[in-house]
Structure formats: C-alpha cells, structure tokens
Amino acid sequence: MSDFIFRTVPTSVPVTPEMRAWQDAVRLGFGMSDGPDEAYDHWAVDVVADGYRLDAAYATPPALAPVAELEQPVATFASGAKTVNVGGGRLEPALFISEVTVRTTHRRRGLLKRLMLDALTRAKADGLALATLTASEGAIYGRFGFGISTEHRSVRLDTGPRLAWSREVEPRVVLTPAADSQAVREEVFARFHARTRGSHERPHFYAKSKTGVWEYDTDSAHRELRVAVHWDADGAPDGVLTYAVNESEQSVRVWDFVTAGAEAELALWQYLGSIDLVTGVVFRHLGPDSPLRWALADPRVLTTTGVEDYTWTRLLDVPGALQARGWDADGEARLEVIDPLGFAAGTWRVAASAGRAEVTRSTDAPLRVEARALGSLYFGLADARALAQAGQIHGPDDEVARLAALFRTDTAPYNLAAF
C-alpha cells in the first residue's frame, strides 16, 4: 500500500476540481462517460445534503508520469450514516456504502479491501451497528461479511382485455406535475419507511430523479415523468406513483411506487391498468407481500420477470444490532459468529421476548454462523435452515430450526431505496 496515498476529499457546493476528479473516477469505474457540468453541480448538492464522506486512493507517480496522474483517484469509496427500518417500527442508523470503484489498471491489489476495512472500523468506532450497500456483482461483498438482506422483484402487468379486478378500490387518485411532487413523495416515503422492515432511507438524489429535474443514468432532465397521488379517506396522501409512457412500445414504466398501505397500492395499480393506448406496465420493485396478484381476476396477467438481490447488510456490533431489531417471535438461541474481519466475532446468547431481545456473551454455543449469514437473517429475508443447507450455518438440525424460528418475521423485508 506504500504505492498509494489515501485521502478524504472535502465536499462543498459549488463542486471543486478535486471532487470533480473523484466523480470522474467513479464514472470511469462504472463504464460511464464523463458528464456535462450540470451533472457535477447536481451531484455536489446531493453529496453535501447526504453528508457523505468521499474517500480516495491516489497512486504515487512513477518517475515519468505526468503530475495530473496524482490528481486522479485510482480508487473511490463513499459512505455516510442513514437509517434502516430494523422492525418493530424502529429506525437504526447504519453505514451506507456506495460509489466503490478501483481503476482497471490498479485492481486486485487490495485497494477495495483497505478502503472497506478503514470504513467499517470507523463506523464501528462511531457506534454504528450495521453497514449496508447495493452490489454491482454478487461475488464481491460476501468476503467482507455482507449477506443479501433484501431482494427486488421485477414484474410485468398485461393491461389488455384480460385485465379485470376481483376487487375494485375507491379511486381517490389525483395527477400532479412531477416537478411539484417531492413534498408529497417525502411524506409518503416517511410513512413507508417508518412501517416497513428492511426499508432504507433514501439519499438526496431521489428528490431530483423522481421529480424529473435530473436523472443520473442519462445525465439529463427526465421530462416524460407523470405523477399520480392517492389520498386516504381522511384526505392525507398515502401513495405516490411516478411513471412514464413509452408511446412506441405501448407500455408504461413505473419509476417509483411508494405507498403506506394496501388500499393505496391497489388503487394506483388500477389507475395504471386503465391508462389508454397501453398494453403493459413494468415495475422493478413489487413488494414481497403485495396484494396485486390476489386482486386480479386472472392472476396470469401478472408475470415475474426477475428476482434479484437488492441490499447487502453486515453486522458490526452483534448486541447493538440484535437489541435494536424488532422481534416477531419469542425464543432463545446461542451462536458463535464467525467473522474473519473480527467486527462481529464472538459467542452470544440471544433471548427474545415481547418484541425485544437481550444479547449477552456466552461461553459456548451449538451453532456457528458466518457473518454474511447473520446479514441475511437480520431483516428476515433468509431462513436459517436454508442457510445451513448452503453451508453458511453449522450445527445440529434442531438448533438450526430454533434459530430459524427465532429470526422469523411476520412480513418479508421490503426496500425502495437504491444508493
């Protein structure tokens, strides 16, 4: 690592040349082109609003390399604290990690490992019990103790003549200009976030991307966005749908769909199903407990087109994370957490009752649980029995079944934030 200088890039608005070079490195790492000036201006506002820390590695220049080489990071790593819903209506701060890149010419020399270990060590020292991220590739983060913790399901709803509803919902839906929709979206998202296990707080860029002001994927404003809001019987907003019609394909793409209850969700699906000149609707984040399928006269008009990992979570502090968690089952388990990086290592007794758990040190345990498995159990996504069959948990079947029952949740985790 002596060939590298590690630095934290100070953040500000307006964007500085150093920030710009950092963002250029991210774009290089993800195979994107350099952006227009506006993209850097938007990004600087977001990074400052989120309070993100931008870490970078710079290569010390070989004798004949141009000086500019030193000013371009060869690795980037962003992180900051935001909340996740850990069940029982509780929001817990976690380290959100994003914009992880290493330049092709410097890969597999341990740069990601160094930046990750530094960030996790700081986060633990700061008292954060959890770290979380989304992954571009599935094989990167398990070794760092992250396990898949939420998934997302992509669907297509055919809205042709076969679409009919087994139950019609009162259509309290009003269209609003996308540019004016952020306040209502924030209000509904806050309700969703507070009630949904596995929900991650949204970073600031959502305020721009869902209002059409700026879309990072295309480096441009998004003028096709339409927004429909659902109001509950008391006149409060409880659902916001953001979508765009693709005229040539006669389809609708849902860009955002946040609700604080099933009535709002069904009402907005029924609104989508009645848009004229369209034969299908696609959406990437149907909730695991969505009533949509069950409200269709012909359930086969709904097709799941993919299920993918969404967030990956790792525990930094086992008692802290498990005592913050909301527990839907009562029970007890003793487990040794295997964590080569050390953060979560230890032998613990977990005793849950009436929604809370007490976690204490234990001298022995019948179960050995890998850190990544604990990440997949945390929001209730994975069943401990499946993780044991997959070799991530070791111990007798009855103890594994006891662990599975202990971590069982009443609802599947659901997340609507990318970062």
Ligand SMILES: CC(C)(COP(=O)(O)OP(=O)(O)OC[C@H]1O[C@@H](n2cnc3c(N)ncnc32)[C@H](O)[C@@H]1OP(=O)(O)O)[C@@H](O)C(=O)NCCC(=O)NCCS
């Ligand atoms: C993924 C990426 C950040 C890895 O950076 P890196 O500096 O090469 O990683 P490191 O050298 O620190 O690797 C640490 C370990 O992870 C392994 N690893 C790294 N990337 C991996 C990958 N894509 N798949 C499988 N294993 C990987 C390394 O082999 C190494 O294993 P070891 O400790 O057993 O030797 C880099 O390849 C990259 O920038 N890719 C493109 C952008 C991207 O996908 N970023 C991730 C966003 S979520």
